[in-house]
Amino acid sequence: MINLTTENFLDLKYLATKVFSPISGFMVYDEYIKVVEEMQLLDKSIWTIPITLEVDNIKNYTVNKNYDLYYNNSLVGKIHIRDKFIIDDEQIYEIYQSKDHEHPGIKKEKLRSSHRVGGEIEIKEELIKNSLYKNxxxxxxxxxxxxxxxxxxxxxxxxxxxxxxxxxxxxxxxxxxxxxxxxxxxxxxxxxxxxxxxxxxxxxxxxxxxxxxxxxxxxxxxxxxxxxxxxxxxxxxxxxxxxxxxxxxxxxxxxxxxxxxxxxxxxxxxxxxxxxxxxxxxxxxxxxxxxxxxxxxxxxxxxxxxxxxxxxxxxxxxxxxxxxxxxxxxxxxxxxxxxxxxxxxxxxxxxx
CATH class of the missing domain: 3.40.50.620 (HUPs)
Structure with missing residues (x-):
């Protein structure tokens, strides 16, 4: 299982309700790096901020396997992992156009795990009933x-x-x-x-x-x-x-x-x-x-x-x-x- 941070849980909801369209799941590495370097998705759509799922250690997870997603000790959904990767500081600096660790965005990012997984997601329907959604x-x-x-x-x-x-x-x-x-x-x-x-x-x-x-x-x-x-x-x-x-x-x-x-x-x-x-x-x-x-x-x-x-x-x-x-x-x-x-x-x- 994967325990979600508050930010990851909110991302999960907006992925499910298509507020993050055309993204439908947490980013795999190729998509992540294309957003960082070119501000585009793999399909050439413009996108400027990576949406990734952090985990404790990618060694604990297997590609092409399903994992339950938990938030506040409750089952909220699932992810089918398609990729796992580790991000580095240079990629973070590229997003924020700064290397200053006092920058609040960089400081927040450095508190996250650098280990990420990507793949298709599911969420319990009741969790998005009152959420923002496409259109x-x-x-x-x-x-x-x-x-x-x-x-x-x-x-x-x-x-x-x-x-x-x-x-x-x-x-x-x-x-x-x-x-x-x-x-x-x-x-x-x-x-x-x-x-x-x-x-x-x-x-x-x-x-x-x-x-x-x-x-x-x-x-x-x-x-x-x-x-x-x-x-x-x-x-x-x-x-x-x-x-x-x-x-x-x-x-x-x-x-x-x-x-x-x-x-x-x-x-x-x-x-x-x-x-x-x-x-x-x-x-x-x-x-x-x-x-x-x-x-x-x-x-x-x-x-x-x-x-x-x-x-x-x-x-x-x-x-x-x-x-x-x-x-x-x-x-x-x-x-x-x-x-x-x-x-x-x-x-x-x-x-x-």
């Missing part, structure tokens, strides 16, 4: 508003602030619907908790957005902090779920200064031109507050970037919330701040 977004909008044909997907790991609100409202001017899909899997210390992210978006959806044009649902997968590669990965998942458009903003899936602020947009645009990602990209500039214009703007709509720009600082927002203080309303709505502060300072941000 779920089209289905959900058909239930609430049949006029919705174009849908913009929005990825986030943060509680909503005015910059993200600005991007979402822009998307609603372009598309019929908006799918807000916060990531609620593993994130690094200091990021917003699941309760904070979903609480803020529930408040925003219920009180400020048109209910028949916005659909909110969490994405149960881990953050990789892989910047450009992860931005494309996020776009592919939303394509699979039925979005027609996907928003990529400033430093998408980035962390600290490991990636250029528009590097994710550049890679997504390049790959889309070469291969066609199957989803239209909404590539927006960084929103900021302009003192002269007295509103949230971007470089495309304001001529005061160098003179009157006030960045919407995540650090300032976090420091205020941590001290029970309502952040500047230019940066975050008071109603959202109150939801977050009501959680208590120990529950706003991830502690470990």
């Amino acid at each position: 779920i977004v089209k289905h959900e909008f058909a239930l609430i508003n049949q006029k919705v044909q174009t849908i913009a997907g929005f990825q986030t790991r943060n509680a909503i602030h005015k910059a993200h609100e600005y991007l979402q409202r822009l998307a609603l001017e372009i598309c019929d619907g908006l799918f807000i899909n916060p990531l609620i899997g593993w994130k690094k210390k200091g990021d917003f908790t699941q309760e904070a992210v979903m609480g803020s978006y529930n408040k925003m959806s219920n009180e400020f957005y048109p209910k028949n044009r916005v659909f909110l649902r969490g994405l149960e997968t881990r953050m990789y902090y892989a910047g450009p590669r992860e931005a494309v990965f996020h776009a592919l998942l939303r394509r699979n779920m039925g979005c027609t458009h996907f928003i990529i903003g400033r430093d998408h899936a980035g962390v600290k200064d490991y990636y250029g602020i528009y590097q994710a947009q550049e890679l997504a645009k390049k790959l889309d031109k070469k291969y066609d990602l199957g989803i239209k990209l909404l590539l927006f500039k960084e929103p900021y507050y302009c003192i002269k214009c007295k509103q949230i703007v971007t470089q495309n709509t304001c001529d005061h970037y160098d003179t009157f720009r006030v960045a919407i600082s995540g650090t300032e927002i976090r420091n205020a919330l941590q001290n029970g203080i309502i952040p500047d309303e230019k940066f975050m709505r008071k109603e959202i701040s109150e939801v977050l502060i009501s959680l208590g300072k120990d529950n706003i941000f991830i502690r470990e």
Whole structure:
């Protein structure tokens, strides 16, 4: 048998529900290395993040044999192993475009076993009844508003602030619907908790957005902090779920200064031109507050970037919330701040 980590269990669910389509099982070595080196699957489909199953020691497993999959001491499915292999550090560095072991994605990867197996999977049907699945977004909008044909997907790991609100409202001017899909899997210390992210978006959806044009649902997968590669990965998942458009903003899936602020947009645009990602990209500039214009703007709509720009600082927002203080309303709505502060300072941000 194989005991699954939380991340592997979540991957198993999305493999089964085709959110990771066209991947249908954990990757074999040839597919893994092609994704690492060329950002493609063996069938030439674009794919940027490897989906692999870790085990304690590959010597304990036999190729072309079935093994039960357990999670939290319960049988959840099976795998027919087609391959077993060991990954190395250079492959990890290629994915993250860094060799810094303080990079949160690399640090997380180094905690995993380097021993991997790949093959076809099965899962107990009851475990995916309430999971995201292929084309779920089209289905959900058909239930609430049949006029919705174009849908913009929005990825986030943060509680909503005015910059993200600005991007979402822009998307609603372009598309019929908006799918807000916060990531609620593993994130690094200091990021917003699941309760904070979903609480803020529930408040925003219920009180400020048109209910028949916005659909909110969490994405149960881990953050990789892989910047450009992860931005494309996020776009592919939303394509699979039925979005027609996907928003990529400033430093998408980035962390600290490991990636250029528009590097994710550049890679997504390049790959889309070469291969066609199957989803239209909404590539927006960084929103900021302009003192002269007295509103949230971007470089495309304001001529005061160098003179009157006030960045919407995540650090300032976090420091205020941590001290029970309502952040500047230019940066975050008071109603959202109150939801977050009501959680208590120990529950706003991830502690470990």
